[in-house]
Amino acid sequence: MPTDEKAKSKLPSAVSTEESVLRLEDGRQIVIWHSRPQSEEPVRGTVLLAPGFCARMYSLAAMAAYLCANGFAVYRYDPLDHRGPSSGELADFTMTTGRYSMDQVLDWLARERGVESLGVIATSLSARIAYRVASERDNVAYLVTAVGVTHLRATLERVFGVDHMASPPEQLPETVVFEERHHIRTLGFATDAHELGWNPAETTRAELDRASVPIVAFIARDDDWVLESEVEEALDLANHPERRMCKLEGSGHNLAKNPRIAQAMLRELTGAVMALETGGEWLRAGLPPSFPAIEREPTFEMLTAQVIAERRRSVR
């Protein structure tokens, strides 16, 4: 008779998550989720997760679960003009809207929750925004990016197969289709990208030259949209001992596709956040040779329970 290791235990409950609504002066609102560790121990630190373009908050459920399990308070938000519950339509998204949303959330965290300093973990397109934010605000203590975009124009050309940014405004198609389903208006996005310098790799590099926060950037070696060389160029690792690249073998841009790789990445990312959270000037002199091992790992059942709970919250 098999021994009953976990058979009798109840379904492990998901991380507890609360929803807050940030009401802006113009009447629009940004929805924010706050997930906390279940344990009674004091919180190790606070991080803000920014979802990739078109991704919803619950796509970051596993990342939130890993961080919570290891003692972090985790905030997530859905930007304005995005796919989730915040105001606006995805079709109207621009980089500056994304930037504005992140700023608003960081202000709200300082104002409403007393979070003066925190880590930001940004995925894909939101990483490009986070690089700029980190170079301009001083309450971002460290930055972790995952498949983060550094050369917007090149990435968009790879995604759509056409360099729309090269087109004069009058020749732009009204919309482009992202992932076969989502229509995005081009004119506003392109105008914003041109005017506010989001497009070229050089602006990213320039912003990062000004930034002084430690950065850990995860890249996927089989990523067709964000190239390893672009990220290397932007980070200028040779001159920045407080920065590190973690290269994931065998993964494409979607890091969640293969759970083995996702698991390895989340372990490393959580370890990185644990190291970065200890903070201090010494990090600026160089990151430790390896990050600490995580203390607790969520089970499959915990992760599933959380995904389902968050999905229910999103759908209903």
Next chain:
Amino acid sequence: MSRATSIPQPAGADQPPNEAEAQSPSVRIIDARTAIDELIFAEDPWYALPLERQRELSDALIRQALREHLERCPSYRDYYARSGAAEPGAVALADIPLVSTRVFKFADLRSVEAHEVERWYRSSGTSGQPSRVPRDRASLERMVGSVHGSVGLLADWDEDEVAVINLGPGREHVEDVWFQYVMSLIEALYRSESRVPRDEAALDEIIGLAQSLLDDYEHLIVVGPPFHVLDLCEHMQRRGVELQAGEGATILTAGGWKRFGGRAIPKQEFRAVVARQFGLRGEGQVRDVFNQVELNTVLFECEAHEKHVPPWVHVAARDPETLQPVPEGEEGMLSYLDASCSAYPCFIVTEDVGVVRRGRCACGREGTRVDVLRRLESRAAKGCALKMGQIHANG
């Protein structure tokens, strides 16, 4: 977000996760690749691979799994040694020693540490000793992957466009019965409602729910055991309800093809009834899936109603006496070598009788298909001799 597919390299690419090797202090390489996961979670579906490639992958993945289980599962290692089978590299797949699924009723088979076991899952059924099978995180993720990877045999849906009615208990009530557990995981993929059609009121509610979900979503999936689906259809008939789902619904069955009292449900008749009652465009929208607690991979039917077997599973129909594979197309006892399971050696021979076919399917895809025909039923059980654990004796 998509990327070009890398065809996995089955042998050699595996390294234990988290083993990183630094090029320079500021760069870390994280290589958590495993051939089995690269195949299960590949961007392009396994059923698009040519037959020969599927065969190569199958061979390599199963040998790799065999090596791992021989290393980690002492009871299987001993059994293997006693059987006199050749080394994992040399043994023919047909000669890999098989564990009878009934062993899971009374023995503890485990290839992972006790703390790595997420849970022991048990077979459904009300009588007799249930099978109990451990699963770790990787096995569970791969099981879900086998569902995700095969859903394409049904259709290409966006997760937001689909709603599911699960004719079974919801997650809060499933406990450790594997069948119910698997069904309840659908909620991790799609918006789902779970309802057990236990009485008239529940059936009425399900009909109402189906109607409103058909209105609100592009596609409705109703999933449940065949007898529950039939109950639902018969109830619709009594109530005079005929839905007009057209192309907007798929009815997915899973579980035994017998009603209470042992009456078998003829599959073709079943599909016709279901298609009529739901107002489907065709019977191709009525599909069956197969799984059992001792098998880690879920097998889906294509539009030709054939169950395609992914390359990480080797299925064979075997002679009831020698347990050697019978020629293709002949009836035999079904056995599976499932490389997706890390928690226990999933090299099993079952009490199911079925037929295995290889080559091109009527749906156009190449690969292996299995037709599960019936459960082994010992005629000896019908004399007056008592066979312990005997449940049914037919007249």
Next chain:
Amino acid sequence: MATKTKTLPSVVCGTVVRSAPAGHHTSTTVTGHELRVPLLAMSDVDTILADGPRDRLAELPTQEIVNFLYAAGQNWKSSEYVRRRLYIRELINQLGYSPEMAKLEANWIAMILSGYAGLYDIIASELGHRFILDEWIPREEAQVRAYPKGRSLHIMPGNVPFSAVVSVVRALVTKNQVIAKSSSEDPFTPVALAQSFADVDADHPVTRALSVVYWPAGAPGEAGERIVAASDVICAWGGQSAVDWARKAARPDAEVVRFGPKRSLAFVDAGERPEDAARGLAHDVCFRDQRACFSSQQAFVRPSPAQLVPALSEALDNYTEILPPSAQGFDDRGARALTLAEARFLGFSCWEAKDGSWAIIHCPPSFAAQHPLSRTVYLHDWPADLDPGAQVTGDTQTVALFPWAKLRPIRDAVCRAGVSRVVESGMSNVFRPGGAHDGMFPLQRMVRFASTELPSAYVTKVMTVKIEQTKFLEQDRFVEFIP
């Protein structure tokens, strides 16, 4: 898979009926043939439940019934008898029997029917007197007589022809009308038996008392429900579900006699005469391929199972020759292959015949939960401290012993624990007159006893005066008569 279709008739009060107004039930035999049997029809029920067939038999003297059965048995004894030859052919072609086993079944039918002395002995020993069904028999201060219960329904076992015949004969000699609900596994035996009665005398009350019908297990339909409701006794053979169904379906005042499911085992001390030990065990394993409840499935062996294996293998091989096993269907072979795979996984030693006709597994008794039958014998260690009583339960029918004289004392332990029969190894299939079957004397369950008691003129053993109750009360003398 089906190559030929065989359609059987039903028998309604001795008359063969080939029409099937309620349709047929179709099944596939172990040899892959399609077999059709008529489903019980309402019109058949009307005929069966008429008073005539029941009452005519009840009025017949026992000896006429016994003589009639003897006459039928004499036919069965003759190898020239066409019914016997057809029957043997069906068992071989349809049920996959070896010719030797089929012939043996026919011989056993002849033996039961012809054994008039044995039948009288059984009546005498189980009911108290040979003539008790015909006469008032003095018994202490009364005269008793046995009457048939009336109508008996027999839920027949699958594939154990012998038991089907025994069930019918027990009911007939107690003058009960018989409705045999045959099994789809062996619909041949009851029909052949009924036809052999008609061969003797088509209008004889015994012939008229026997009907052979069919409905699928547990699903009698309206017609079958009428039969069940009219049955005073139900003899249920076979699997647990058949027995459970009978108990549920029977009228509250009806007698339900349950045979099986049971298992049997042996205790063998092979220290001195391993060849003899092996021969007896092999017989009990091979007879009816372990389908019968008395077949040995397991044996506790001294000094060690491994020492018995060579002799046992040889004895089993010998039985393969003299009594070849019946054809094993796909499922039976599969069940054994799975069992062997399980045994090997668990590290038990296994021995198999080269031709697959038998298998020996040396395993602990707990493994007996998985028994595939089909001449598979489990050998268990028999350490000195083993309590034989702990190895049996109420589900154990027969315990076979070798050597008899040395091991007979075991009987106290095993019978106290639930066993109903202890025999010498190799004799499991011989039910001696006087013996108990499944813990009872079945004939007693087929009859109703009545008594006429002595009048007051007779004194009792404890009183020397006439019984005058009124006077005793008036004089308050009752206490004087208390011994």
